[in-house]
Amino acid sequence: MASKQAKSMRGETLSAFTLLAPFAIVFLLFFFLPVLQTFYMSLTDSSLTRTNGFIGLANYVTLAQDPSFWSAVGNTFYFALLTVVPLTALGLVMALLVDHFTRASPLLQGAFFLPYVLPISVMTLIADWMLQPSSGVINHIFDTQRAWLADVTWALPVVAFATVWWTVGFNMLLFLAGLRNIPADLYEAAALDGARGFTLFRTITWPAMRPVVGLALVLQLIASMKVFGQTYILTVGGPFNTTRMTLHYMYETAFIQSDAGYAAAIAMAFVAIVVTLSLGQAAFSRWLSREGA
Structure with a gap:
């Protein structure tokens, strides 16, 4: 009997390793090894065409005293502040609308998700057209001729607004999947007890959706910290580097x-910052879930 059990366990272990092998190989070749190579390169005085001598932590010492790097990091944090919470909140509201209006659900779901399928080049083209000083829709609505993308104060907020419009559809689908996993009999039982409207949301929907909200916040934080394409295409980092993100600064440097x-070195430092923030936010989300349980 023991021999059969051992043989069965060996067979299951072999099957597990066989199934994991393709992912492990791809992960090793295209993620882990490049990370090690990047870290080693950060310890050298290398250019794009040649690898020079080992200089230790000199790049990191320079980086810690580089005002351009910290300015780019600050811009990135500001962009995340402008997008993470609005994307999460609007995604949840849209999912609630789609779930509530069942007859119009396919139409609403398509309308909310459609911008997400646009390539970034098309999205930025639409945003640039809407923000034109003389003929843009936004200036027509507000009866002004402001050059939004050339304004030091407004350039990054309007790029953030365009990003929210472009990507909120993903969060809507994420929350919609969570809403449809809530058992209907919970709502029926609460309705028999006289619960209505916001009471149902507060006592059933929100507690059930809290883990999904935490996941969405972490995903949006990572996505917002990695921003590059929108600001590069719409503003090229201007005006006066107020929209130059960390990845943009890394691109210019390289x-x-x-x-x-x-x-x-910029890449490795930025990865450390994003991982630290993501782990902190994930821990905070788990703490909220435990407090609300």
């Missing part, structure tokens, strides 16, 4: 200044 070693 491909314009041809300083691959320093760009690798």
Whole structure:
């Protein structure tokens, strides 16, 4: 009997390793090894065309004293502040609307999700047209001729607004899946007890959706911290570098200044910042879930 059990366990272990092997190989070749190579490059004085000598932590020392890097990090945090919470809140509201209006559900779901399928080039083209100083829809609505994308104060907020419009559909689908996993008999039992409207949301929907909200916040934080395309296409980092994100600064360092070693140090430092923030936010979300349980 023991021999059969051992043989069965070996067979299950072999099957598990066989199923995991393709992912493990891809992860090793296309993620883990490049990360190690990037870290090693950050310890050298390398350019795009050659790898120079080992210089230890010199790039990181320079990075810690680089005002351009911290300015880009600050812009990135500001962008995340402008997008993470609105994307999560609007996604939840849209999902509630789709789930409530069952007859119009396919129409609403398509309308909310449609912008998400647009390529970034199309999205930025639409946003640029809407924000034109003389002929843009936004200036027509507010009866002004403001150059939004050239305004030091408004450039980043309007890029953030365009990003929210573009990507909120993903959160809507995420929350809609969570809403449809809530058992209907919970609502029926609460309705028999006289619960209506916001009481149903507060006592059933919100507690059930809290883990999904935590997941959405973490995903949106990571996505917002990785922003590059929107600001690069719409503003090229301007005006006066007020929309230059961390990845944009890394791109300029690597491909314009041809300083691959320093760009690798920027990448590693930024990864550490994003991972730390994501872990902190995930821990905070778990704490909220436990407090609300």
